[in-house]
Amino acid sequence: AWLENYLLNYKGAVIIVAHDRYFLDRIVTKVVEISRHTATVFPGNYTAYARQKEIQRESLLRQYYNQQREIKHQEEVISKLKSFNREKSIKRAESREKALDKIERIEKPIDEKTDMHITLEPEITSGNDVLSVKGLSKSYEHKLFSNIDFQIKRGEKVALIGNNGTGKTTILKIINGIVDADAGEIKLGSNVEIGYYDQEHQNLDPDKTLFDEIADAYPNLKATKIRNVLAAFLFTDDDVFKRIRDISGGERGRVSLAKLMLSNANFLILDEPTNHLDIMSKEILESAINSYTGTVLYVSHDRYFINKTASRILDLKNETILNYIGNYDYYLEKKEVQELAVFGTTTQDNANVSSETTGTESASNGANQKLSWEEMKKQQAAKRKLENELKRTEEEIAAREAKIEALNEELSKPEVASNSYELNKIHEEQMQEEAALEELYAKWEELSLQQDC
Known part of the structure; x- marks a missing residue:
């Protein structure tokens, strides 16, 4: 700030x-x-x-x-x-x-964010109460937090935020059973399966391809499903056959997230999931989390990511938890009031962030005017009329061409060639047909242009 x-x-x-x-x-x-x-x-x-x-x-x-x-x-x-x-x-x-x-050809724009609209749904649905934390405390050389309580319900996307060193990652590790709490109770709801992710422990085999990494972890998945999931995380075509050792740290993070979201877990715990990701990869992850029908608890310093994905924010401050039912914009709006109510004062960093805005602007209200029903009806009638006229013109052209061909055959007959009267008569008729045909060609071309407009 x-x-x-x-x-x-x-x-x-x-x-x-x-x-x-x-x-x-x-x-x-x-x-x-x-x-x-x-x-x-x-x-x-x-x-x-x-x-x-x-x-x-x-x-x-x-x-x-x-x-x-x-x-x-x-x-x-x-x-x-x-x-x-x-x-x-x-x-x-x-x-x-x-x-x-001579036309300068327009190249088809590439959609860099392969938009698969994939819905990631856990195999097992948890109970409505996913996590209950009561009286949780932890200290190392100094106290991190003391006697904190919070609950998480099924389907929530909860961001745990706070300054560095306040114990955010420690809370995730306590929930996941990696670190013991000094005091307090962690209770998981019925049918809750945890999937844990951090940048340091991705558990990927460097010698496997991306496709094999997923296929070996989930042998019952069809190849199409594996490709679709990898595509949702921006791995398409031959990218899926790259070896893990040959891709970047950010790409490995995306593979790990793809594996995690395919697992039986219905409660994802993510520690700084956007670290080392470029903007496009972050947007892919945002889309995946928003479409995920399970429950998510994550630690992140990425305010834009929090604003896009969080339905609730837990702010770890002064050794306790402040709860905000909304995204990062809502947190900024309510932060000062909440801190005054709990602490009797605002924290120093609040003065720096209270004026923050995302800079988002409302979309233009000038929506495109739709054609009225009557205008559409007129346009459709005009289009049908033009199509019918074009068809009639093509039929007339075919008839004229057939007539000219028949006249040419007549002219080639010996009895006509020796009869000057018949010869002139057929020749004159042929010239009339040729002139009419040229007019029809011009008419057809004009109608074709009108159809194109």
């Missing part, structure tokens, strides 16, 4: 490289994204960048699909013109082909 306030009041320019999205939301006024060898500038803070990025991607995707439809339509028109097998129609087709070749 001190650094944030210092930078907010700093008059010079600052360039920041950081994965702390909450910090970026408070401080930055511009985001430079480097992606696929290109730098793109977005005005505003991180939240504004994320919103603009998504709008930009959706816009580019619409442009790509519109262009693909146009290319396909033009190719169909070119093919049709060539099928007429007339000199003028072939020239028109060649002209369109040249124009098509």
